[in-house]
Amino acid sequence: MRFVPLPLLLLAGCAVSPTHEPAMAxxxxxxxxxxxxxxxxxxxDLQLDFTDHIARGSVTHTVQRLDATAPLVLDTRxxxxxxxxxxxxASLPFTLGDEDxxxxxxxxxxxxxxxxxxxxxxxxxxxxxAMQWLAPEQTAGTSPFLFTQxxxxxxxxxxxxxxxxxxxxxxxxxxxxxxxxxxxxSAMRRTEDGRVSTFVMDRPVPSYLIALACGxxxxxxxxxxxxxxxxxxxxxxxxxxxxxxxxxxxACEQLFGPYRWGRYDVLVLPPSFPFGGMENPCLTFATPxxxxxDKSLVSLIAHExxxxxxxxxxxxxxxxxxWLNEGFTVYLEHRIMEHVYGVDRAAMETVLGMQELRAExxxxxxxxQVLHVDLDGRNPDDGMTSVPYQKGAALLRRLxxxxxxxxxxxxLRAWFDEHAFQSLTTATFLQxxxxxxxxxxxxxxxxxxxxxxxxxxxxxxxxxxxxxxxFDAVDATLGAFANGTAAAALDTRGWVTQxxxxxxxxxxxxxxxxxxxxDAAFHFTDSGNCxxxxxxxxxxxxxxxxxADARLDAFLTTVGRRKFLKPLYQALLKRPDGKxxxxxxxxxxxxxxxAVSQRTLDAMLGWxxxxxxxx
Ligand code: BES
Ligand code: ZN
Numbered sequence: 214m215r216f217v218p219l220p221l222l223l224l225a226g227c228a229v230s231p232t233h234e235p236a237m238a239x240x241x242x243x244x245x246x247x248x249x250x251x252x253x254x255x256x257x258d259l260q261l262d263f264t265d266h267i268a269r270g271s272v273t274h275t276v277q278r279l280d281a282t283a284p285l286v287l288d289t290r291x292x293x294x295x296x297x298x299x300x301x302x303a304s305l306p307f308t309l310g311d312e313d314x315x316x317x318x319x320x321x322x323x324x325x326x327x328x329x330x331x332x333x334x335x336x337x338x339x340x341x342x343a344m345q346w347l348a349p350e351q352t353a354g355t356s357p358f359l360f361t362q363x364x365x366x367x368x369x370x371x372x373x374x375x376x377x378x379x380x381x382x383x384x385x386x387x388x389x390x391x392x393x394x395x396x397x398x399s400a401m402r403r404t405e406d407g408r409v410s411t412f413v414m415d416r417p418v419p420s421y422l423i424a425l426a427c428g429x430x431x432x433x434x435x436x437x438x439x440x441x442x443x444x445x446x447x448x449x450x451x452x453x454x455x456x457x458x459x460x461x462x463x464a465c466e467q468l469f470g471p472y473r474w475g476r477y478d479v480l481v482l483p484p485s486f487p488f489g490g491m492e493n494p495c496l497t498f499a500t501p502x503x504x505x506x507d508k509s510l511v512s513l514i515a516h517e518x519x520x521x522x523x524x525x526x527x528x529x530x531x532x533x534x535x536w537l538n539e540g541f542t543v544y545l546e547h548r549i550m551e552h553v554y555g556v557d558r559a560a561m562e563t564v565l566g567m568q569e570l571r572a573e574x575x576x577x578x579x580x581x582q583v584l585h586v587d588l589d590g591r592n593p594d595d596g597m598t599s600v601p602y603q604k605g606a607a608l609l610r611r612l613x614x615x616x617x618x619x620x621x622x623x624x625l626r627a628w629f630d631e632h633a634f635q636s637l638t639t640a641t642f643l644q645x646x647x648x649x650x651x652x653x654x655x656x657x658x659x660x661x662x663x664x665x666x667x668x669x670x671x672x673x674x675x676x677x678x679x680x681x682x683x684f685d686a687v688d689a690t691l692g693a694f695a696n697g698t699a700a701a702a703l704d705t706r707g708w709v710t711q712x713x714x715x716x717x718x719x720x721x722x723x724x725x726x727x728x729x730x731x732d733a734a735f736h737f738t739d740s741g742n743c744x745x746x747x748x749x750x751x752x753x754x755x756x757x758x759x760x761a762d763a764r765l766d767a768f769l770t771t772v773g774r775r776k777f778l779k780p781l782y783q784a785l786l787k788r789p790d791g792k793x794x795x796x797x798x799x800x801x802x803x804x805x806x807x808a809v810s811q812r813t814l815d816a817m818l819g820w821x822x823x824x825x826x827x828x
Contacts, residue, residue, distance in 0.1 A: 396427040428483075462518060484774075614677050
């Protein structure tokens with residue numbers, strides 16, 4: 214799809230050199246043609262069938278007709294379309310195009326003159342990739358559960374719509390669910406009446422932020438605008454862990470301007486959720502693997518909250534601009550963490566992020582090391598590496614280092630305020646950066662080569678190196694262990710989670726006996742902290758320390774978070790007997806994973822594609 218961005222200006226007196234952005238930004242991942250007919254509002258009406266794993270109902274699009282003769286083109290994937298009608302209920306012809314392996318099928322609806330509302334009646338497939346229908350055994354309780362995951366291009370598997378981040382819609386929803394199962398959505402709840410709940414989102418959002426979950430859910434109030442949602446059994450732990458939500462919202466408001474979404478709630482999902490978190494407006498979706506019991510992993514909440522500014526308010530126009538969402542968000546996340554938990558905590562997390570980036574850069578091809586990554590012909594999910602996150606955040610830290618916090622904060626605030634509820638490209642960012650920051654301080658601007666930062670692979674030489682004094686102690690300990698000090702004799706008193714993660718990341722191929730010694734001293738195999746556990750299990754696979762096998766098995770068959778699964782399966786594959794072991798584990802675990810994690814692991818393990826008939 215195409216849309217018209219602000220004119221691309223290339224400016225004298227600054228370090229911005231031409232980006233090769235065309236005059237029209239193209240979203241290669243959508244069939245929609247919003248520059249001709251644009252959907253502006255949706256009314257969704259769905260019944261959830263937990264027996265057959267199907268959602269049935271309709272969506273009504275209100276459209277803006279920029280080209281009076283053009284059809285409405287929607288994205289779909291694996292949807293069965295029953296019929297299409299106009300605002301008077303008269304049926305309209307439609308065509309469903311051929312299946313594109315990445316984009317799915319275009320639903321094209323020619324529009325008679327004067328028509329601006331179109332209703333599509335449809336049902337989803339049980340295999341709809343956005344939706345995961347969980348059996349009671351996969352939850353913390355005794356009821357089934359459903360959640361959706363739209364980003365990047367999966368919303369089209371449960372709603373026929375213009376599935377591009379450059380198209381924003383307001384929306385309402387009416388959701389019917391079985392008794393005892395409560396639907397929640399990424400919007401404000403309007404009513405709840407027996408089995409029917411209604412929702413409204415009155416601010417325009419991109420399609421990937423429309424989300425639904427339904428299960429045995431309760432809520433716990435944190436403040437007037439913040440609450441935690443979870444299954445009853447998870448709530449005691451979840452509500453204690455997330456008790457600082459209000460402080461986080463207040464911190465981000467103080468730094469970057471008003472929170473514009475009304476409520477900020479967090480839904481803690483069952484462990485198969487494929488991501489750490491997802492910034493669904495009004496209602497962040499989060500993995501239960503952040504519930505460590507000591508708030509040590511709550512930076513994930515700071516991250517998803519920060520998206521309420523970077524991502525949800527100001528959105529990447531296409532998936533190649535994804536770094537505008539994630540790089541800004543990681544930078545804001547660290548600022549929130551610093552504000553609420555102090556500089557030491559934020560510094561450690563920043564260092565760990567850069568460490569992860571440097572490690573991943575070793576593995577990635579040059580094209581994938583670029584912030585403004587070319588994803589044409591690829592699944593946008595492939596762009597989800599630490600590059601948009603950590604290299605993007607590093608660019609903002611570089612600007613902070615050059616221009617000072619005060620000026621960068623003013624710039625960021627203006628970026629959010631002046632582009633609220635818009636979807637923007639990298640070119641627009643560069644133009645705004647030049648107008649508001651660079652051209653006012655040409656001597657400083659000369660010191661950052663933005664073209665290299667945005668368009669070149671690798672980490673530019675001027676990337677700041679974050680420091681953490683608390684890691685110096687860890688590095689000394691690592692040195693002592695490498696030089697033969699027994700694990701039990703290492704000084705780890707008072708260490709926090711981030712220090713343990715630094716230790717685990719710094720151990721170089723520990724042997725089986727070293728692993729046994731470390732485990733005896735520090736009980737990593739029994740850790741209740743999933744970040745520590747995942748980092749530890751990775752080492753145990755590589756070092757063939759089989760005493761952790763049972764824990765690995767339990768972890769892989771309950772947790773569906775892709776960030777943990779991918780390296781663990783990868784490590785198994787590197788072992789001599791690993792392929793068979795990985796496949797036998799995967800065979801048992803796969804049915805419990807969300808389609809997003811399945812897709813990644815299927816490709817990695819060479820899992821046979823399901824026949825089309827089964828989809
Ligand atoms: N928006 C992302 C998750 C996402 C990105 C889903 C792309 C689908 C496609 C979310 O904000 C995120 O970045 N989650 C991270 C956690 C974060 C602390 C880095 C995750 O899930 O690991
Ligand atoms: Zn994010």
